[in-house]
Amino acid sequence: EVRLLESGGGLVQPGGSLRLSCAVSGFTFNNYAMSWVRQDPGKGLEWVSDISGSGDTTYYADSVKGRFTISRDNSKNTLYLQMNSLRAEDTAVYYCAKGACTSTGCYNWFDPWGQGTLVTVSS
Amino acid sequence: DIQMTQSPSTLSASVGDRVTVTCRASQSITTWLAWYQQKPGKAPNLLIYKASSLESGVPSRFSGSGSGTDFTLTINTLQPDDFATYYCQQYSSYPWTFGQGTKVEIK
Numbered sequence: 001e002v003r004l005l006e007s008g009g010g011l012v013q014p015g016g017s018l019r020l021s022c023a024v025s026g027f028t029f030n031n032y033a034m035s036w037v038r039q040d041p042g043k044g045l046e047w048v049s050d051i052s053g054s055g056d057t058t059y060y061a062d063s064v065k066g067r068f069t070i071s072r073d074n075s076k077n078t079l080y081l082q083m084n085s086l087r088a089e090d091t092a093v094y095y096c097a098k099g100a101c102t103s104t105g106c107y108n109w110f111d112p113w114g115q116g117t118l119v120t121v122s123s
Numbered sequence: 124d125i126q127m128t129q130s131p132s133t134l135s136a137s138v139g140d141r142v143t144v145t146c147r148a149s150q151s152i153t154t155w156l157a158w159y160q161q162k163p164g165k166a167p168n169l170l171i172y173k174a175s176s177l178e179s180g181v182p183s184r185f186s187g188s189g190s191g192t193d194f195t196l197t198i199n200t201l202q203p204d205d206f207a208t209y210y211c212q213q214y215s216s217y218p219w220t221f222g223q224g225t226k227v228e229i230k
Contacts, residue, residue, distance in 0.1 A: 044222075044224050047218055047221070050217075059217050062218070095166055107155075108214035109157035109169060109172045109214055110169065110212070111169040112166075112168070112169070114166060115165075116166055
């Protein structure tokens, strides 16, 4: 069974930093791209960042570019999101999600998702 | 960025109804579209990928259609477990974007 478990969320002051982790099991981690997606409480979904299976290619939403860094340790089956210079508008539940591969290639729909970890940026 | 617009925002329906949710992209995404179901306090769950392919384990009462800019999610014979919020997502080009969601509530 594929499992994704996020950790590292919490309350942080504006301008502060936080590192999220996502421990995975049940699949060959380095074969799949991984993503972070966030959800403002009670609101919609926003894609944050992607990383390739090897870790050498990354993408970011403009809203976090230059402040957040996605990385992975394939030896530990763990995905990370380093969040710096946090703002109130970064307050959200952060989900990690696995990319998909079929017989025709690999694609960027998200399946499955972790249970999420809440990040609250407030003074 | 590709904007995804869902309609309606809220849909009131009864058990047994057939419901349709619409998703429109601001430019063509061919069939690079996924649908998710989300229940309160839970993570989204994949229902449909590539516009019309049913994810393994998802009941066959769910179906997706469309291509280009206009897409639909249909739930045939609505079940009590289907009352939830539904999101579309395009994966045609970065940044990946979601619709704002459609809440299916009990009439």
